[in-house]
Amino acid sequence: MTIPCIPYDLDLFFQYLFAGLTYGAMYAIVAIGFNIIYNTTGIINFAQGEFVMLGGMIAISLMTFLPLGYAIAAAVLITMAIGAVIEILFIRWLESPSVLRMIIITIGISILLRESALHIWGESIRSLPYFYGNEVTTFNLGSVHISPQVVWVIAACAVMMAGLSLFFKATPIGREMRACAANRTAALLCGINTRNMVTLSFMLSAGIGALAGCVMSPITYTQYDSGTSLAIKGFTVAILGGLGNSLAAVAAGILLGIIEAFSVTVVPLAFQDAIAIAILLLILFVRPYGIFGSSEAARLKDF
Amino acid sequence: MSSGNDRALDDCEPLLALHGVHKRFGGLHAVNDISFAVATGSIKAVIGPNGAGKTTLFNLIAGNLPVSAGTITFQGQEIQGKKTHAIVRLGMARTFQNIKLFHGMTALECVMVGRHVQSRCGFFAGLFNLPFTWKEERASRARAMELLDFLQIADLAQVEATSLAFGQQRAVEMARALAAEPKLLLLDEPAAGLNIYETAEVARLITTIRDMGVTVLLVEHDMSLVMDISDEIVVLSFGAKLAEDTPANIQQNAGVIKIYLGEDDAG
Numbered sequence: 001m002t003i004p005c006i007p008y009d010l011d012l013f014f015q016y017l018f019a020g021l022t023y024g025a026m027y028a029i030v031a032i033g034f035n036i037i038y039n040t041t042g043i044i045n046f047a048q049g050e051f052v053m054l055g056g057m058i059a060i061s062l063m064t065f066l067p068l069g070y071a072i073a074a075a076v077l078i079t080m081a082i083g084a085v086i087e088i089l090f091i092r093w094l095e096s097p098s099v100l101r102m103i104i105i106t107i108g109i110s111i112l113l114r115e116s117a118l119h120i121w122g123e124s125i126r127s128l129p130y131f132y133g134n135e136v137t138t139f140n141l142g143s144v145h146i147s148p149q150v151v152w153v154i155a156a157c158a159v160m161m162a163g164l165s166l167f168f169k170a171t172p173i174g175r176e177m178r179a180c181a182a183n184r185t186a187a188l189l190c191g192i193n194t195r196n197m198v199t200l201s202f203m204l205s206a207g208i209g210a211l212a213g214c215v216m217s218p219i220t221y222t223q224y225d226s227g228t229s230l231a232i233k234g235f236t237v238a239i240l241g242g243l244g245n246s247l248a249a250v251a252a253g254i255l256l257g258i259i260e261a262f263s264v265t266v267v268p269l270a271f272q273d274a275i276a277i278a279i280l281l282l283i284l285f286v287r288p289y290g291i292f293g294s295s296e297a298a299r300l301k302d303f
Numbered sequence: 304m305s306s307g308n309d310r311a312l313d314d315c316e317p318l319l320a321l322h323g324v325h326k327r328f329g330g331l332h333a334v335n336d337i338s339f340a341v342a343t344g345s346i347k348a349v350i351g352p353n354g355a356g357k358t359t360l361f362n363l364i365a366g367n368l369p370v371s372a373g374t375i376t377f378q379g380q381e382i383q384g385k386k387t388h389a390i391v392r393l394g395m396a397r398t399f400q401n402i403k404l405f406h407g408m409t410a411l412e413c414v415m416v417g418r419h420v421q422s423r424c425g426f427f428a429g430l431f432n433l434p435f436t437w438k439e440e441r442a443s444r445a446r447a448m449e450l451l452d453f454l455q456i457a458d459l460a461q462v463e464a465t466s467l468a469f470g471q472q473r474a475v476e477m478a479r480a481l482a483a484e485p486k487l488l489l490l491d492e493p494a495a496g497l498n499i500y501e502t503a504e505v506a507r508l509i510t511t512i513r514d515m516g517v518t519v520l521l522v523e524h525d526m527s528l529v530m531d532i533s534d535e536i537v538v539l540s541f542g543a544k545l546a547e548d549t550p551a552n553i554q555q556n557a558g559v560i561k562i563y564l565g566e567d568d569a570g
Contacts, residue, residue: 172415172422172440175408179416182405189365189403191391191420191483 014144016261022150022219024257025157029212030234031241031249032164033205039181039244040201043102047086048209049231050113055079055210056222057117060126068131072214076207083206087199110227117224128217135218149218156215160208161250177201181244229273236280242290251292316379318343318487318518319364324373324383326359326542333359335542336373341487346509346519348529351539352562357522358400360539361491364520365397366390378486392420396480397489400522402472404464410475411460414447417482450478454508470501481512488512490521494528506532530554538562 030052037045059075066074090105097105130137131152138145168174180187180197187194213222220226237256241248256276263275283290317340326334334356341347349357362368364375366387375383382390396417405413422439451457454474459467464475473493480488493509494502506528513519523529529536530550538545538553540562546553553559 172419172436172443175412175416176419178408179405179413182407183403185367186399186403186405187416188367188387189391189397190417190479191388192416193386193388 011143014141016265017258018144018146018150020258020261021254022153022257023260024254025154025250026212026216026220026230026253027233027237027256028250028253029157029160029208030230031237031253032160032246033209033212034234034238035244035246035249036164036201036205036208038238040177041091041102041198043099043106044235044243045109045202045205046103046106046231046235047110047113047227048205048234049227049229050110050117051079051083051206051209051227052213052216052230053117053222053224053227054082054113054206055213056128056217056226057121057126057213057224058210059214060128060217060222061121063128068129072128072211075214076210079210079213080203080207083202084199087202091202092195092199110231114225114227121224123224125221125223126217127221128214130218131215147219149215153215153219156211157250160211161246164208164246173200232273232280233276236276236283239280239288240283240290242292245290245292248290248292252290316343317341317376318378319520320376321364322374322376324360324363324375325371326356326363326368327371333542334363337539337542337544338373339537339544339547341518341520342534343486343518344513344516345534346513346521346532348533348536349520349522349539350524350526350529350536351545354541355539356542357539358491359542361397361489361522365395365489391483394484394486395489396483396485396487398473398476398480398491398493400491400495402469402476404472404475404479406465408464409461410451410456410464410467410471410478411444411447413464413475414450414478414482415443417479418443418447420483447478447482450481451475453481453511454478470497473497473505477508481517485517487518487520490519490523492523493521494523494525502528 030048033048033051034044037043037048055075058078059071062071062074086109090109091102094101130147130149132148135147138147140146166174168178176187176190176192177197177200179190180192180194184194187197233256237249237253240256241250241252256279259279260272260275263272267275319341320338321340322338324334324337325332337356337360339347349360351357359368363370363383366382366385366389370383373383374381377390377393377395380393382393405416408416421443448457448460451460454477456467456471456474456478459471464472467475473496477490477493490509494505497505502525509519509521510532521529521533530553533550535547536550536553537547538556538559540558545558545562546556548556
């Protein structure tokens, strides 16, 4: 097995490192979306990638008559509403469905969203403009050139993490969502409407996904089917960190991003996606509860 | 039912009343035509051998399971068929035989979740942390601390609840139930797994809770606890009501003695 060697050129090394961090932060955001729904419902929402795509696409469409900031805010709100509608239509009325059934339903939802997007936006590849400057704007850190959008992506990830941990730690609703995740029966008996909490978790995941879709759009571009590969990467990261653990997801996301970035020094670029899948398979065989998770905690979950 | 006790139960409408409640699981008749009433301000116990249907009965009252037939009235309002969280909102809280605390939360946070039904602020105020929410949050924190203090575990408020000792976890669960400021408290085997000193402490707590104006309905195996604190006892056997009387009379009841001392049909 070849160990990815550090490029002799130190500048190149940092260039790869920042590329890895950027992609890692994006994967982490998608993974957090998986985790929020997993935590409150115990299901993996395979339509998470489509939320990311929808956020980007809606923001791009709104850009025609709204300034960038408002377009992103509106796109996030609209995607949250879509998330809520999906939960109410397809999930809410099910009485204790099996994990397999839920997986098939969410895969169905993802196909539905993807095909709807194809009808609305067509096959063309779009993107939001760079939030600051354009694709050739860089600022220099020593001799390393960094695009300002990279800073936006990393900052969005950091702000989201901080906001979420504040939400779950310090607000009554956040605490009730955690209660619902930890023990649904007991939460019900505290008078909490757990179904509303599930709807809320779909809204939250959709909103986070949409915001991710907006900040990454200038770098990765947005197409009707761009959600699929992101969902696979996000899922890999969520599993790698240990399902349900959002802080570990950030670490795992950055790890995967950096591995991918440095892999180009040893394998052709075309194999980059194969690396994520290989890691996913390896983790599922060796440590299905994630590198930061414990097998004991995993046994308490349904999945 | 029986008239031999000194409490005038007919004076006020009972807080909780069951009329002909049935529960069938397929062919199994788990709860068979149960009727009884719980008077406001009393302590009532449900006893019976294992498998008599006590926990099923609790699940029916709390709305965790739908009844197959019969009515359950709480404060004059029929509650069978209502959702659990709606019943809780009416003023009924419960604890579990197998403790169900929230993994990853401190004792204080667990109790604060119990305050949920007391929360006046709506969904969006809660989400965006408007000043009103902060005020309510402070009040809720203060009340949760008060309850932990009442249960003598205030010093453990910041400890993760699921890492506490068994008896302490039970106390946290009781604090969480009380945090909802219920009118009726359902306790499912509050003394299970406790030693005699802890059991005596639980007995003292339950009577204190009653004296604070909370009506208590409990399921319990520990006979000394039940006999000491209950105003009335309902005995279940194979899903049916065998007797309902004061502790003194229950101890004399031939049918009850038979199922507990075990003839060949006993559980």
